[in-house]
Amino acid sequence: MLVRHNTTLLEQAVDLAVKRSAIPTLQAQAAAQEKTARATAIRRMATGGAIAVAAVGIGLGIKLGLWDKNVPEPVMLPRVEQPSARTVPNDDPAPIPIPTPKPAPEETPRADVPAKPDVVTVDFNKFATKNVEFQGSTWELISGHHFKDENDETWDRAWCYSRRSVNGVEVNVSLATRSAPSSPPIGPGAAVQTLQLIGLNDSSAVDLATKCAWLDGRTFASSDVIRDQSREQASALPIQTPAPSVDPDSGFVVVAGWDAIGNDLPDMPMRNVSSEQCQSACDRDFKCLAVTYNTKFQACFMKGDASLLVKSEESIMAARKVVEGNLRYSNLVFAIKTEISGNAYWTSPLRYPDCILQCANDKSCLGFNFRKKESACVLFNSITQSADNAAVASGVKSVAN
Numbered sequence: 001m002l003v004r005h006n007t008t009l010l011e012q013a014v015d016l017a018v019k020r021s022a023i024p025t026l027q028a029q030a031a032a033q034e035k036t037a038r039a040t041a042i043r044r045m046a047t048g049g050a051i052a053v054a055a056v057g058i059g060l061g062i063k064l065g066l067w068d069k070n071v072p073e074p075v076m077l078p079r080v081e082q083p084s085a086r087t088v089p090n091d092d093p094a095p096i097p098i099p100t101p102k103p104a105p106e107e108t109p110r111a112d113v114p115a116k117p118d119v120v121t122v123d124f125n126k127f128a129t130k131n132v133e134f135q136g137s138t139w140e141l142i143s144g145h146h147f148k149d150e151n152d153e154t155w156d157r158a159w160c161y162s163r164r165s166v167n168g169v170e171v172n173v174s175l176a177t178r179s180a181p182s183s184p185p186i187g188p189g190a191a192v193q194t195l196q197l198i199g200l201n202d203s204s205a206v207d208l209a210t211k212c213a214w215l216d217g218r219t220f221a222s223s224d225v226i227r228d229q230s231r232e233q234a235s236a237l238p239i240q241t242p243a244p245s246v247d248p249d250s251g252f253v254v255v256a257g258w259d260a261i262g263n264d265l266p267d268m269p270m271r272n273v274s275s276e277q278c279q280s281a282c283d284r285d286f287k288c289l290a291v292t293y294n295t296k297f298q299a300c301f302m303k304g305d306a307s308l309l310v311k312s313e314e315s316i317m318a319a320r321k322v323v324e325g326n327l328r329y330s331n332l333v334f335a336i337k338t339e340i341s342g343n344a345y346w347t348s349p350l351r352y353p354d355c356i357l358q359c360a361n362d363k364s365c366l367g368f369n370f371r372k373k374e375s376a377c378v379l380f381n382s383i384t385q386s387a388d389n390a391a392v393a394s395g396v397k398s399v400a401n
Contacts, residue, residue, distance in 0.1 A: 124146075124147055124149075124150070125144050125145060125146050125147070126144075126147065127142060127143065127144050127145070128142075128143045128145075128213040128214070128215055129141070129142050129143075129213070130143075130211070130212070130213040132208075134207075134208050134211070135204065139162050139208065140162060140163065141160060141162055141175070141208070141211060141213065142160070142161055143158060143159070143160045143212050143214055143215070144158060144159050144160075144161075145157075145158045145214075146158070154181050154215075154216065155181065155215065156180065157177070157178065157179055158177070158178045158181075158214060158215070159174065159176070159177045159178070159189075160174075160175045160176045160177075160185070160187075160209060160212035160214075161173055161175055161189075162175060162208070164197075164198040171197060171198060173188075173194055173195065173198055173200070173205075174187070174188065174189030174190045175187050175188050175189065175190070175205055175208055175209040175212065176188065176189065176206075176212060176225060177189060178214070184220060184224045184226060185209060185220055185224070185225050185226070186225070186226045186228050187205065187206060187209045187225055187227075187228055188202060188205035188206060188209065188228065191383075192342075192367070192383045192384070192386045192396055193333070193366070193367070193383065193396040193397060193398050194398070195386065196333045196334075196338070196386065196396045197333050197398055199335070201335065201338045201386035201387060201388065202385040202386045202387055203222075203386070203387050203388050204388075206222050206225045207222055209225055210222055210224075227385065242255055242256075242257065242258065242329075244324075247279065247318065250279050250280070250318075251320070251321060252279055252282075252283075252318040252320060252321075253318065253319050253320075253324045253327075254316065254318045255309065255316070255317045255318075255327075256315075256317075257311065257312065257315065257316075258309040258310065258311060258312060258315060258329070259292045259310050259311075259315040259317060260290050260291075260292050260303055260306040260307075260308070260309055260317045260327075261309070261310055261330075261353050261356050261357055261360075262303075262308070262353040262354060262357055263290075263303040263304050263305040263306065263307075264302070264303055264353075265285075265287060265288060265302045265303065265304055268300075268301045268302060269294070269300055269301045270299070270302070271297070271299050271300075272298050273298060273299075273300050274298070275295070275318075277300070278291050278293045278300035278302075279291060279293075279318050281300065281302065282302050282318070285302065287304055288303065288304070289303060289304060289305055289306060289319060289320050289322065289323050290302075290303045290305070290306035290317065290318065290319035290320065290323060291303060291317070291318050291319075292315050292316070292317050293316045293317075293318070294314055294315055295314050295315070295316065296314045305323065305326075306323050307326045307327065307328060308328055308330050308356070308357055308360050308361075309328065309329050309330065310330045310332050310334070310356065310360075311330075311332075311333070328360075330360045330397075331397050331398045332356065332359065332360055332396070332397055333395060333396055333397075333398055334393065334394070335386075335394050335395070335396075336393050337388060337389060337390045337392070337393075338386055338387070338388060338389065338392065338393075338394050339386065339388075339389035339392040339394060340367050340368075340380060340383050340385070340386045340394050340396060341383070341384050341385050341386070341387070342366075342367070342380045342381075342382045342383040342384045342385075343380060343382040344378050344379065344380050345379060345381050346358075346378070346379040347376065347377065347378045348376075348377055349374070350375065350377040352370050352372070352393065354377070355368055355370045356368070358377060358379065359379055359395065359397075362379065364379075365379045365380070365381065366380055366381055366382065366383055366396060366397050367379075367380045367383050367394060367395060367396035367397065368380065368394060368395050369392050369393075369394050370393045370394065370395075371392055372391070372393065373391060383396060
């Protein structure tokens with residue numbers, strides 16, 4: 001079946017779209033025609049004005065009778081510039097000016113630095129640090145050198161020391177001093193008690209001092225070090241009193257790192273036992289009031305009493321509550337194969353634990369020697385030096401009790 005569609009509306013829509021698209025062109029044409037008409041009108045006005053001026057001039061000449069005379073050539077009238085058509089703005093963008101680079105600023109000449117400053121540093125120290133292996137551990141040796149001012153070519157005095165931690169306290173230990181670059185070292189400067197706190201005596205301290213680093217590069221043997229006999233007799237290191245704990249099972253007061261001296265029961269020690277077994281054995285024995293357990297050798301020492309405690313990293317002390325009030329912490333520090341020298345004021349044959357108690361309970365005592373072969377105990381109220389001796393065990397107080 002043939003269907004006939006009415007296309008009138010479609011044709012009208014197309015015609016309307018064409019007319020609308022022609023509007024800008026028609027507007028531009030109308031504007032151009034208007035500009036042309038204005039220019040033509042202006043030209044006509046200018047021409048009419050020129051004719052009118054000429055006519056006025058001819059009439060004046062006839063009236064004044066100048067027409068019969070030699071009339072000079074007519075003067076050319078100035079040409080009237082017709083106005084040009086209106087300038088249509090140019091849509092092309094104006095060129096962007098290229099900026100002219102600024103000239104580099106001229107460098108200001110630097111002022112000459114003076115060879116020497118106006119201010120001179122005075123009274124200052126320079127240090128040299130060296131780490132050495134000694135007696136199975138690493139030691140830091142610090143050497144200080146004093147200069148009067150920075151223009152001095154060399155120092156005027158120097159010293160060497162080391163530092164160690166003892167019971168949580170940092171201890172500075174003077175090893176040697178030099179009064180001038182030409183002088184040998186004098187040492188050790190630390191007291192015997194201080195040296196013994198860090199595991200040294202006079203001989204080993206001198207050996208360690210020979211490893212000090214001096215700014216002049218000199219080295220010394222142990223025989224070159226001059227012994228200092230005028231040093232202090234005691235150290236000012238305070239006793240670090242521990243905080244005891246209480247065993248919840250046995251009720252014993254337990255202090256790690258300390259040993260109860262003396263008062264051992266017969267047939268001690270018991271070996272190859274644990275710390276708990278040691279305390280349990282004491283708890284079952286009414287004669288036992290305290291124990292010291294050696295962790296290194298697994299040895300148990302049951303004791304009939306406990307009063308004096310001395311520092312021992314390998315020991316654990318446990319005591320019944322009834323003796324807790326009698327416990328005293330001593331500042332005695334012990335050394336084996338070391339003999340001290342000084343003023344000996346008391347000598348007696350005693351066992352080693354009793355020798356320790358004798359010195360600890362005597363305020364005049366600053367140290368002791370114990371000779372195992374003779375069971376001899378010697379007490380000192382002043383100490384000057386210490387030296388190696390395989391037959392002697394000794395002890396010194398870090399401070400006076």
